[in-house]
Amino acid sequence: MLGDWDVDVKHLAHKLGCLVALLIALPAWGQVGVGDNVKLSLSGELSTGYSGTYSDSQASSHSLDLGGSGTLHGFYYSPQFLSFDVQPYYNRSQANSAFQSITNSNGIISSANIFGGSRYPGSVSFSRTSDATGQFGLPGVNGLDTNGSARTFVINWSALPTGLPSLNVSYMLANNDATIYGTDSKTDSSSRNLNLHSNYLVSGFQMNGFFTAQSNDLNVPSFLVNDFSQTASEVQGHNNSLGFIVSHQIPVRGYWTANVTRSSFGSDTQSSGFRGTGDGTSDAYNTSVSVQPFKNFGASVGVGYQDNVFGALQQQIAQAGGFVPLQNSNQESQALILRGTADYQPFRYLRFYGQVNHTEEYIGSSTLGVTQYGGGVSTTYAGHLLGSLTFSVGALDTATQEGDTGAGMYGNIGFTRKFGRWEVGADGNYSQQVQTLGSVYTTSVYGYGGTLKRKFGDHFYWTNSARETHSGLTQQAGTDSHSQSFLTTVLFRKFSLNAVYSQSGGTAILTSQGLVAIPNGIPSTLIPSPVLFGASSYGGGTSFTFKRFSLTANYSKALSETTAASASNNSTTMLNALLRCRMRKLYFQAGFTKFQQSVSAAGTQPSQLNSYFFGVSRWFNLF
Amino acid sequence: MTVHLRKSLLLTVVILALILPGWSSENRKNTEVVARPPDLLLEGGRKLVYERSFSSERDVRKKPGFFGKVLNVIAGEPAYHSLVRPYSIAIDSRGRAILTDPGAAGIHIFDFAQQKYKFIERREKGKDAMISPQCVAVDAQDNIYVTDSQVGKIFVFSHEGKYLRAIGSLKGGEGFFKRPTGIAIDSAAQRIYITDTLRDRIYVLDSRGEVLKTIGQRGTDQGKFNFPTELKLNEHELIVVDAMNFRVQVFNNDGDFRTSFGRQGDSSGEIFRPKAVAIDSEGHYYLADGLWGVVQVFDQSGRLLYYFGKSGTGPEEFQAPTGLFITSDDHVFVVDSLNRRIQEFRYFGLEKRSAAGQP
Numbered sequence: 001m002l003g004d005w006d007v008d009v010k011h012l013a014h015k016l017g018c019l020v021a022l023l024i025a026l027p028a029w030g031q032v033g034v035g036d037n038v039k040l041s042l043s044g045e046l047s048t049g050y051s052g053t054y055s056d057s058q059a060s061s062h063s064l065d066l067g068g069s070g071t072l073h074g075f076y077y078s079p080q081f082l083s084f085d086v087q088p089y090y091n092r093s094q095a096n097s098a099f100q101s102i103t104n105s106n107g108i109i110s111s112a113n114i115f116g117g118s119r120y121p122g123s124v125s126f127s128r129t130s131d132a133t134g135q136f137g138l139p140g141v142n143g144l145d146t147n148g149s150a151r152t153f154v155i156n157w158s159a160l161p162t163g164l165p166s167l168n169v170s171y172m173l174a175n176n177d178a179t180i181y182g183t184d185s186k187t188d189s190s191s192r193n194l195n196l197h198s199n200y201l202v203s204g205f206q207m208n209g210f211f212t213a214q215s216n217d218l219n220v221p222s223f224l225v226n227d228f229s230q231t232a233s234e235v236q237g238h239n240n241s242l243g244f245i246v247s248h249q250i251p252v253r254g255y256w257t258a259n260v261t262r263s264s265f266g267s268d269t270q271s272s273g274f275r276g277t278g279d280g281t282s283d284a285y286n287t288s289v290s291v292q293p294f295k296n297f298g299a300s301v302g303v304g305y306q307d308n309v310f311g312a313l314q315q316q317i318a319q320a321g322g323f324v325p326l327q328n329s330n331q332e333s334q335a336l337i338l339r340g341t342a343d344y345q346p347f348r349y350l351r352f353y354g355q356v357n358h359t360e361e362y363i364g365s366s367t368l369g370v371t372q373y374g375g376g377v378s379t380t381y382a383g384h385l386l387g388s389l390t391f392s393v394g395a396l397d398t399a400t401q402e403g404d405t406g407a408g409m410y411g412n413i414g415f416t417r418k419f420g421r422w423e424v425g426a427d428g429n430y431s432q433q434v435q436t437l438g439s440v441y442t443t444s445v446y447g448y449g450g451t452l453k454r455k456f457g458d459h460f461y462w463t464n465s466a467r468e469t470h471s472g473l474t475q476q477a478g479t480d481s482h483s484q485s486f487l488t489t490v491l492f493r494k495f496s497l498n499a500v501y502s503q504s505g506g507t508a509i510l511t512s513q514g515l516v517a518i519p520n521g522i523p524s525t526l527i528p529s530p531v532l533f534g535a536s537s538y539g540g541g542t543s544f545t546f547k548r549f550s551l552t553a554n555y556s557k558a559l560s561e562t563t564a565a566s567a568s569n570n571s572t573t574m575l576n577a578l579l580r581c582r583m584r585k586l587y588f589q590a591g592f593t594k595f596q597q598s599v600s601a602a603g604t605q606p607s608q609l610n611s612y613f614f615g616v617s618r619w620f621n622l623f
Numbered sequence: 624m625t626v627h628l629r630k631s632l633l634l635t636v637v638i639l640a641l642i643l644p645g646w647s648s649e650n651r652k653n654t655e656v657v658a659r660p661p662d663l664l665l666e667g668g669r670k671l672v673y674e675r676s677f678s679s680e681r682d683v684r685k686k687p688g689f690f691g692k693v694l695n696v697i698a699g700e701p702a703y704h705s706l707v708r709p710y711s712i713a714i715d716s717r718g719r720a721i722l723t724d725p726g727a728a729g730i731h732i733f734d735f736a737q738q739k740y741k742f743i744e745r746r747e748k749g750k751d752a753m754i755s756p757q758c759v760a761v762d763a764q765d766n767i768y769v770t771d772s773q774v775g776k777i778f779v780f781s782h783e784g785k786y787l788r789a790i791g792s793l794k795g796g797e798g799f800f801k802r803p804t805g806i807a808i809d810s811a812a813q814r815i816y817i818t819d820t821l822r823d824r825i826y827v828l829d830s831r832g833e834v835l836k837t838i839g840q841r842g843t844d845q846g847k848f849n850f851p852t853e854l855k856l857n858e859h860e861l862i863v864v865d866a867m868n869f870r871v872q873v874f875n876n877d878g879d880f881r882t883s884f885g886r887q888g889d890s891s892g893e894i895f896r897p898k899a900v901a902i903d904s905e906g907h908y909y910l911a912d913g914l915w916g917v918v919q920v921f922d923q924s925g926r927l928l929y930y931f932g933k934s935g936t937g938p939e940e941f942q943a944p945t946g947l948f949i950t951s952d953d954h955v956f957v958v959d960s961l962n963r964r965i966q967e968f969r970y971f972g973l974e975k976r977s978a979a980g981q982p
Contacts, residue, residue, distance in 0.1 A: 458749030493747070585699025618699065 037077045042622040044070030047096055049589075049615010051104075055608035065615075067091030067104065084112040094576050095591030095613040102574075102595050102609055103147060105132035122157040136180050136187065136221075137514025140483035140504030141537040142558040144514075145572055145597055146187070148178025165200035165207075176512070181595070181609070182570075183602035185221040189512035192216075208245040214238065214318070218512045221602075237267040239318035254291035260284070263315045267325055278325025282311030288339070299342040309333040309361065313522050320519050321511030326526045336360040351378045353394070372398045376410075387417025408432050426450040445471040445520060461491040471520055472506075479524045481506025481517050494545040505534035515562070535560035539574075553577040568601030590614040660939040663931055670971050671931055673939050674954070677720075678964035679705035680740040683733045704731065704742045706963045711758040711853075711899070711946040712956050715765040715782065720956065720965065722946075723756040723769055730756055730769060732784060743767075743784045750796030751789045753778050757803070758853060758946075763810035770803040770817065777803060777817060777832075790815070790832035800826070805854035807861065812876065816854060816861060823848040825863065827878065838878035843868055846880035853946075857902045864910075869894040871910060871921075884925025885910070892919065892927035901947035903955070905972045909947055911957065916941040918957060936962055 045068055052062030069089035076082040087109040092099035099105060107129030114122045130149040137143040156170045170193075177188035196211040215238040243261035250256050266279030288302030306312055310333050314326050336359070343353035354375035361368045376394020393411035397404065410431040417424050428448035449467030456462065465487045472480025483504035490497045507530040508515040515531055524530050539556030558572045576593040591613045598606035663671040677683065680703035687695055708726025715721060720733040729744035745753035755773035762768065765782035768790075775798020777790035791799035805818035805825075814835070815828040823841035825848075826834055838861075839848045849867040856862075860881065861874040869887035871894075874880055885894040896914040903909065907928060908921045916934035918941075921927055932941045946958030953970040 459747065583698055584701050586697070620699070 038074060040072065040074035040623060042070065042072045043620065044068060044622075045097075045617050045619045047091075047587075047589075047615055047617030049096065049613055049617075051095065051611065051613040051615075053609060053611045055610055057605050057608055065091055065104070065613075067096060068617075069097070069099075080116040080118070082112065082114050083116070084110070086110045093591075093593070093611070093613070094578065095593050095611050096578075096589065096615065096617070101131075101133040102145065102593055102611070103131050103133065106130050107132065119160040119162070120158065123155070125152075125154045127152045134176070134178055135514065136178070137516070138504070138533060138535050138558075138560055138562075139481070139506070139508055139515060139517040140485070141502045141535040141560065142539075142556055142572065144180050144182075144560075144570060144599070145574070145595070146178035146180050148176060148188075150174070150176045165198050168195070168197045170195045180221060180599065180602075181572075181597040181607035182599040182604065183221060184604050185602065186219065187221050187512075188219050190217045191512065204248050206247045209243065211240070211242045213240045216512060220510055235267060235269045237265070237318065239263070239265045239315065241315075250289065250291070252291040252293050254289060256287070256289050258285075258287035263311065265311070265314050265318050269324065278314070280308060280311045280314065282306070282308040282315060284312065296345040297343070300340070302339040304335075304337040304339070306335045306337070309335050309363070310526075313526065316519050316522055317509065317527075320509065320516050321513060322509035322516065324509060324527060324529060327528050331364055333361070333363045335362075349379050349381050352376070353378070355396075368400060370398060370400050372396050374408075378412075387415065390414040421455045423453040424450070425452075443472065443521060443523070445469075459493050461489075463487075463489045463491075479507065481508075483517075495543070497540070497542045499538075499540040501536070501538045503536040507531070508533050529564070532563040533560060548582045550580045550582075551577070562601075566601045568599055570597075570599050571606075572597045585619045587617045587619070588615075589617060658938070660937075663929070665929055667973055669973060671955070672969045672971065674967040674969050676938065676959070676964045676966045677733065678962075679703045680731075680733075680742075683735055683738060683740045685738045704740065706731065706965070709946065709958045709960055709963065709965065710756075712948045712958050712965060713759045713761050713767075714948050714950050714954075714956065715761040715767075716763075717765060717782070719765075721759050721761065721767055722958070722965065723759045725755045725757065725772075728754055728756070730759065730767065730780070730784075741784050743780060745778065745786065748786075751776070751778075751792060758806050760806045760808045762808040768806055768808060768815065770800075770806050771798070772802045772804055772820075774798045775800040775803060777806065777815070788832075790828065804852045805864070807854050807856035809856055809876065814876075816856065818851045818854050818863065820850050820852055820866075823851065825851065825854065825861075825878070836878065838874060845883060846872070846874075848872075852897075853899045855900055855902065862900050862902065862908065864897045864900050866897055869897065871897065871900055871908060882925075884908070884921055889915070891930060892921075894919075898943075898945045899947040899958070901949040901955070903949045903953050903970055903972070904951065909949065909955065911941075911944040911947050913943045913945060913960075916944060918944060918947065918955075931968070932957070939966065939968075941966070 046066070047068055048064070048066045050062065051065050052060065054060035067090050069092055070087065072086040074084055089099070089108070090106045091104040092106075093101045093104045107127065109127045111123065111125035128149075128151045131147065132149065134146045134148055134150070135143040136146050151174070153173045154170070156168075158169070159167045172191075172193040175188075175190045177186060179186050192215050194211075194213040197208070198210070199206070199208045201207070216236070218235045218237075220235065241261060241263045243259060245257065245259040247255060247257035261284045262281060264279070264281040266277070268277045284304065284306050286302065286304040288300055290298065290300035292298040310326055310331055317324070317326065338358045339355070340357075341353065341355045343351060345351045352375065355373070357372040359370045361370070374394055374396030376392060378392030379390070381389045391413050393409070395407055395409045397407045399405060408431070412427075412429045414427040415425065426449070428446070430446040432444045447467070447469035449465065452464040454462045466485065468482070468484045470480060470482045481504070483502070485500070485502040487500045488498065506517060507524040507527070508517050509527060510531060515533060518524050518527065518530065535558065537556060537558035539554065541552070541554035543552040544550065553576070555575045556573070558570075560570045562568050562570065573596045574594070576591070578589065578591040580587050580589040593609070593611045595609045596606055660673045662673070665671065681700075684703070704727075706722065706727075707724055709722050709724050709731070711723045713721045717734070718736050720735075722731040722733070724731055727742075727744070728746055729742050732741040732743070734740065745751065752774070753769070753771050755771055756778070757770045757772040760768045766787065767780040767782070767784075769778045769780070771778060776792050777800075779787040779790065781787055791803070793799055800817065800819045801821040802819060803817050804820045805816075807816040808814075809816070813830040815830070815832070817826045817828065819826060823839065825838040827836045827838065829835055839846060839851070841847065841849065843849060848863070848865050851863050852866045853864040854861060859876050861876065861878070863872045863874065865872050865883070870883050870885035872880065872883040885897070887894060889895050894910065894912065896912055897910055898913040899911040901909045906923050909918055910921065911918050917930045917932045919927060919930040932939055932944065934940065934942060936942065941957065941959045942961035943959075944957050945960040946956075948956045949970075953972065955968040955970055957966045957968070959966050
């Protein structure tokens, strides 16, 4: 035991030594200065106190800890020439600081900017964190908490020469690894993103070109993987896009634009006993002309060609972070689309519009011709009687060579109005039988929400908001996704209280950030292994400040069910509180966290982590 | 090494880590030295002497003793209030400097004699919240009157800083004045003079806040105004900064025009952005120009006697001087707004030199 203590002390002493050396060195550096051109400012917080952890499943521990965070800001010559920020932190958690980590996290955030405001600005940033709390997301509700580390490196540079094409370059490299509390399986991801963008104006032609390349490596937890065995699976994917857009003004107050885009994608998914790959390219060509012969009348026509319709959908999945190849992604599919629109605005607040679309699709060996025509009306009003009101409604009828396939309609409404001390806002949108994927599928989407605010006296505010969304295919039951959320907040002087409830369900795809709802317009039937989920979460929080005392407390509970290879019932409960008392630059503080998370499919004990802290911290502003 | 010894060592290191930053910052702050500008020697043996500047609560508080210094090192210095964007100043009969600060939405009271400081604010007071305190004056009881140019009211506080009432607060919370700026109190006559800049006139109120009469109207003739701002009361004359007519007008107590001086220009003796006016014991008018950063001194006939200051950040330099106040013993206070400080000078005229010998 004494040997362990020696090791611990040596380890701690080493960290303390580094920290103290930093504290002493930095002011000395700032006071000595590096020539006349370097300006530095340093501020931060140091804390020490007694902390401990305990739970039912593991031995308790307690120790005297040192922690802190700092911000070093500086520039060389001028803030625009070269500026930088470095923010290290050590042993920061929600029990001893504003950091939202259950465990004591360590890390650094840094960034540097060069040639700001010039024609060649650039920036570099790097961040690293370890032993920090993260989230494995669930759509619409609190996700599952994780513990892990992350590293991110980003570099941006632009060249904006006068009279020549501009160039913007950005590159991001990110690595994350984490363990979901309540499981013993790990998730890790690595992603690389390169973005190039250029634009050039010559002889009235506005030209834009872009190239994006994204690649991901992902290991996902086994219990969320569908169709695979009970071992973790590994996914590699890439997604590139290359495009060119040109536009030019034409007579009759018109505008011509054309674009060409080539996208390529690929994925390689493997686990024991399974391997799936998918790749392809998708080319799109579009051009359109719009004119406005009269002040209140405009029209446009356009034509587009897509050589891989399913590939375009696959691209949407990739952009949402998913990798799973669509079932039909290798099927040959082309589409030729003709579009025409017209709009007429007889009055300031009233606008009529109409549209005609014709699509010729070639899927496999079959050909499908679809014609859609429809129109609508929209209005925007702002006045004393109705407050602010925006409203639009329209209808579309669709016909194929086999006859009429039915009408669809869509509408939007937005409304805000004050009634005395009440302030009411509402909005909604509705789309029925909207065509997706050319003419193969239709979907319906609706959503609505509202806010209600009330001021009582001079200091009491009550705010409420609610929102619900639904989406799904019309043609197939059980493929919808939905979410609901309610939030209420009470604010009285320096006291606040809030409560939130969320509920969601539907189908999702697996990404490096967790589960993400399938993007609108993509039939879930095309996704070979969607994860079914249903979740609800509720919680509340309060904060209170009285003179030198401040108290914050939060509670949340999330329950979810996920069905992939196996069904899993998940539960996360979190309670934390932080009490602080300020005396000049000293803070006496005590914090407490009670956390529990279980994942039934993992087959492991629920994870419990209770921690406490009481101690003192001092804020400082060195120079 | 025993466990107890190791723990003690760790604690010592922690305490040192806490103390070192505080020690270094305190030391540095105390070593700042500012060169004092030379006295301004004037015609006839008069002179203007720079005395000091102050900018925060720290300047008025008592210097800490040994235990205070220890506490400062351990817990840091208290969070002293500082001037953010001071605008106007008045000195009451107790010698306290009372400053409006629109940037901080409050009023600073510096009591150098008692080594006390107080900050008055009314941000969260519903319909009578003070948002943009502009000019300040005190009455014979040292009650503090402050114009709020944004809410259109005059707030009255006791000498202790306790809120007494709001003048011009209409039913529903709106202010009666469109943009009240300058204010002066005639305690003997129980009159309050308020400049309403957007209405181009001066309101004369009784002590209850009832309007007795108005002075002036929009125009360029004598006795008319084009955006009047600051005003000062000197015995029986009312001195008004007529900002966009680029002049200073002088009235008697009843609002009858007496004289004016100044013309638009950017050279000595001319006026470009007049901000504040004050009068010394010899009847000289001091006029602060906000753009050039100078204070020009005119005699009763409007002839330029001399000026002091220039644009800058050092002693006897100003950036947007917006407020002036001269005490009966000729202490001249200049609100150096964008430098976030007050600079204090002492004018030594002929009578004082002959009566008291060398200052």
